[in-house]
Amino acid sequence: MPKIWIADDDEAIRMVLEEGLKSDELEISTFSDGESLIDALNSDKPDLIISDIKMPGMHGYDLLKHIKNNFEKLPVIIMTAFTDMQAAIDAYGGGAFEYIPKPFDLEEAILTVNKALEEHHEIGGAS
Amino acid sequence: MNTSDFQAFDHLNTEIIILDAQSFEIVGINDAAKAANWIGESPRFDGQKISSLLEEETGQQFNKILIKTRANTGSVTKRDFEITYLSGLTRTIDLTITFSDKKNLIFIEAVSIDNLNKIIDSTRSFSTQKIAAGLARTLAHEVKNPLSGIKGSAQILKTKYVDDFSTKFLKIIEEETDRLNEIVTRILTPAKKPTFEYFNLHESLQRVLALSNAETQDGLSIERDYDPSIPEIYGDKNLFIQALINVTQNAVHACTNFAEKPQLGIQTKVSYRQPINGTIHNTLAEIIISDNGPGINPEIEDQIFFPMISGKENGSGIGLSISQDIVRIHGGAISFERKDGQTIFSILIPISNTNIQGAKSA
Numbered sequence: 001m002p003k004i005w006i007a008d009d010d011e012a013i014r015m016v017l018e019e020g021l022k023s024d025e026l027e028i029s030t031f032s033d034g035e036s037l038i039d040a041l042n043s044d045k046p047d048l049i050i051s052d053i054k055m056p057g058m059h060g061y062d063l064l065k066h067i068k069n070n071f072e073k074l075p076v077i078i079m080t081a082f083t084d085m086q087a088a089i090d091a092y093g094g095g096a097f098e099y100i101p102k103p104f105d106l107e108e109a110i111l112t113v114n115k116a117l118e119e120h121h122e123i124g125g126a127s
Numbered sequence: 128m129n130t131s132d133f134q135a136f137d138h139l140n141t142e143i144i145i146l147d148a149q150s151f152e153i154v155g156i157n158d159a160a161k162a163a164n165w166i167g168e169s170p171r172f173d174g175q176k177i178s179s180l181l182e183e184e185t186g187q188q189f190n191k192i193l194i195k196t197r198a199n200t201g202s203v204t205k206r207d208f209e210i211t212y213l214s215g216l217t218r219t220i221d222l223t224i225t226f227s228d229k230k231n232l233i234f235i236e237a238v239s240i241d242n243l244n245k246i247i248d249s250t251r252s253f254s255t256q257k258i259a260a261g262l263a264r265t266l267a268h269e270v271k272n273p274l275s276g277i278k279g280s281a282q283i284l285k286t287k288y289v290d291d292f293s294t295k296f297l298k299i300i301e302e303e304t305d306r307l308n309e310i311v312t313r314i315l316t317p318a319k320k321p322t323f324e325y326f327n328l329h330e331s332l333q334r335v336l337a338l339s340n341a342e343t344q345d346g347l348s349i350e351r352d353y354d355p356s357i358p359e360i361y362g363d364k365n366l367f368i369q370a371l372i373n374v375t376q377n378a379v380h381a382c383t384n385f386a387e388k389p390q391l392g393i394q395t396k397v398s399y400r401q402p403i404n405g406t407i408h409n410t411l412a413e414i415i416i417s418d419n420g421p422g423i424n425p426e427i428e429d430q431i432f433f434p435m436i437s438g439k440e441n442g443s444g445i446g447l448s449i450s451q452d453i454v455r456i457h458g459g460a461i462s463f464e465r466k467d468g469q470t471i472f473s474i475l476i477p478i479s480n481t482n483i484q485g486a487k488s489a
Contacts, residue, residue: 010272010273010275010276012273012275012276012277012279012280013272013275013276013279015276015280016275016276016279016280016282016283017279019283020279020282020283079275102271102272102274102275103271103272103274103275103277103278103279103304103308104275104278104279105278105282106278106279106282106283107282109279
């Protein structure tokens with residue numbers, strides 16, 4: 001069963017995404033900051049990460065860099081207001097990743113997530 | 128110095144008055160100073176003391192500066208110096224007083240800044256405005272996060288509660304969230320990097336009139352008064368058009384909604400020697416957009432260039448702040464006044480100076 005990890009310091013957004021994505025075919029975990037997600041990566045690995053950019057403590061950019069350096073093939077979806085997008089792309093070194101602009105439309109967000117999971121699956125995935 | 132020597136000064140825009148350094152009596156005055164009412168109606172100035180032209184307090188202040196300049200054998204500059212003539216007329220000038228030891232003369236140079244007080248004021252509050260704009264951006268950005276939670280929650284509930292009643296109100300939550308998002312997005316939209324080129328001002332004004340739907344308004348009379356001698360403007364044409372559209376749309380809105388016989392005026396002219404943000408520009412293009420609407424509510428008059436200040440119902444207050452940003456990118460200034468039942472916006476753009484200030488910092 002594909003695993004999706006969501007990092008966002010906003011509880012409302014974690015709840016909404018979790019509820020919106022929830023299905024029998026997905027296993028969803030949420031994290032309120034980047035550090036706890038990286039900790040969890042020591043013992044497990046998701047199929048997709050959805051992360052906010054602005055979070056207290058570890059910044060979303062650093063989380064992106066960490067993932068890119070250690071798990072290159074792990075797909076990441078960035079969630080942010082559009083103004084942060086260019087900065088996010090720059091930080092990631094132009095790497096390919098999806099993004100969901102905030103505020104998102106839940107239906108569109110779900111489509112983006114499913115698409116990313118499918119593509120990852122076709123490529124053969126890292127898992 | 129004899130009269131013929133002095134006539135050369137008549138060609139200057141700067142007001143020049145020359146005094147005997149001992150008696151402070153006027154020995155010469157150029158046309159610009161005469162035009163600026165220094166000697167009033169009196170055709171003779173020979174032998175008049177400068178202080179006798181001025182109201183008592185200003186006169187004393189003036190004498191003090193003269194004595195100080197003479198004592199230091201140097202030059203004194205006073206910015207925003209307020210003088211009151213004997214006639215009671217008050218002006219604000221930039222003043223430079225120079226003592227020439229060799230000739231035993233004192234030279235007074237004055238540049239009027241009266242008519243641009245508003246522009247100078249607006250540049251004074253420039254940093255305040257920058258802070259306010261920064262706050263608006265931060266606020267707009269912060270608003271986007273909770274909007275995601277609100278909209279997402281409504282969408283989740285919509286899948287669970289499908290009855291008409293719930294659907295109706297959940298739809299309102301969703302739509303209103305979208306509306307809020309649109310407003311903050313407009314504040315956040317990053318300014319595009321301007322591309323500067325030479326463009327024809329009057330062609331752009333035609334675009335402005337077309338795009339602001341001024342020409343299709345029933346009963347709106349448009350008066351154009353273009354000065355064909357204005358050279359091409361160096362700037363970002365599209366941004367410039369946007370700046371003018373915002374002003375024009377406001378004018379059209381004000382007069383078509385509130386005036387019995389709505390009138391819109393678009394005028395261009397060449398203007399000379401105007402200070403903008405501390406620099407005096409020799410030649411400028413001035414675009415004047417006027418309407419006979421009810422004018423700007425005095426309560427928001429000094430804030431209209433701030434983001435989120437609007438006099439219109441449902442106005443976002445972003446239009447004029449964008450216009451001001453764009454005008455500043457072109458090294459220009461925007462100001463407005465209310466005169467004879469007209470709301471008059473004036474946009475000044477330096478045209479003599481290709482090294483446009485502000486373009487670098489924008």
